[in-house]
Amino acid sequence: MRQFTWDDLQYFLAVARTGQLTTAARRLRTNHVTVSRRIDRLEEALSARLFERNPRGYILTALGEKLIESAEIVEREADRFQNEASGGTISLSGVVRLSILEGFANFFLADRLPLMAQSYPSLSIEMVTIQQIVSLSRREADLSITLHATRTGPYHQEKLMPYRLFIYGSKDYLSRHPEIRQQSDLSSHQFIGYIEDMIFTPGLDYMREILPGLRASYQSSSIFAQLSATRSSFGLCILPYYIACNYPELVPVLPRQLHLNRDYWLICHEDIVSTPRIRVLSNFIKSELENQTEIFGGQSLLA
Amino acid sequence: MRQFTWDDLQYFLAVARTGQLTTAARRLRTNHVTVSRRIDRLEEALSARLFERNPRGYILTALGEKLIESAEIVEREADRFQNEASGGTISLSGVVRLSILEGFANFFLADRLPLMAQSYPSLSIEMVTIQQIVSLSRREADLSITLHATRTGPYHQEKLMPYRLFIYGSKDYLSRHPEIRQQSDLSSHQFIGYIEDMIFTPGLDYMREILPGLRASYQSSSIFAQLSATRSSFGLCILPYYIACNYPELVPVLPRQLHLNRDYWLICHEDIVSTPRIRVLSNFIKSELENQTEIFGGQSLLA
DNA sequence: CAGTGAATGTACATTTTTGTACTTATTATG
């Protein structure tokens, strides 16, 4: 009979949090096969079933749910151990340059990163909000958040968070136009979107995907500008739920029929993935994202 | 660069507690080579030195000392995890039969084991105090505490605790006799000891080792009887420090020159070593022994 | 209702970890 090893708790937590072997594997810098085997082994050692398996992912059993808390204490303390061993906070210094998509940077990280920065006074954090993909290979950034994994290369990449986009209009704008009942009603509206020639990553080409043939009449390379235009009733705009939900005057249009799914990815060089300053920062981002799936998924609009 | 794994904390704790690779290895059911490698790896991952190495054993550095606490929290919580996963306290039932040397049983465990038994109401603990080695192979006991490791066989065995024995006499007895200044003065005294034909384990043959040629004039197979006789001033007796130190009327004789070292060993079948009820009991015994090295070693008498 | 994508599952080659046998070093002992 297999024996229980503390290390497997790390795998347990990763799978519990991501709900998937594959995503957990990326987070643990290994592959789904290994994760699967270690979960099997853990269950065997405990003679208990921790997850329900299905082809779409793993979900915690009631027992697994109960054990999360305990595993998290182990995690917290192991982290503390590692931190103290490395001399604690003081030793964390230097510069980390983050290259982050504008929306995520401004609407999620902007008011959270400073808190982090405070805890590490001698660590200097540089957040570059980008509209072009910044080259990690030329070290223009240490850590990058994008919409896609890179095909190959010496990078560590993990899926950070899925999010969902809907079509929004302001209350005012919608009240001045006939009610939108089906997709075809949209063609008579004005749209706000990205500048087509400047779309630097396929994931941002929303219009082509959701409203093929339509063209935005007001185009900006900045999501902030698009949001402003939408709020001032210029027209309809495709926006992430996690951004739009902060503005009560914005109303989703046909949310059940029309929405898009995207994923944020966290990417960095293999060489630096395990350095303390990178680890601290990426752990911070991941921990801030935890339990925020509703904010990013906008499930309430689909029910 | 190696990466930090939670599992290595188990090795860290074991070495910190036993002070030796070899003993830690037995406790972890592996060998000293593996333990050494995992400590090396841990230190490398943390870029920090946790132990001072020398041929007699490993001792914690100041940093290592500081980290113990954190590692112990991890341990406690990992144990809790394992316990809860297996259904918690309730599932722990059945019988465990312990076969324990009389002295250790009566003078150390007797008033501690009941506490343990209380926490597991449906677990029934049977403590057999033995003067013959009980056969583990015929399952006359599940867990056994002895003075020696068995030569071979399908057993898990670990060194539990070293202890030291001294020659004692009562204050009254010693005051009625001329002062004992050297070993040769002892031959004129009456001795209390084990019945020679009934010494079932070589480790109990104290007299031959410390006072060759002498024979005890009062012999009993029970250490309790020997203690009583010594306290009532019948003569001198070789007693473990951890027992004698509870009786202020007992005075050690030539402690620096004359003392014996012994070790308690914990032995059980490989097959059952990892069952919860065995694990709980042996962990309890080990935890009760922790920080009791002074009581067992009697270092104060050697200084 | 076939095709695509994204997930888990399986088989085998590779790498890593572990254990055994032996060597070396230090302490206690006669």
Added chain:
DNA sequence: CATAATAAGTACAAAAATGTACATTCACTG
């Protein structure tokens, strides 16, 4: 001062864990 005992260190063989490539399953989509 040699010898025994006990611990750590080293080299190589055995065993186990890992990663890659491929197969399978299920949901979504046109």
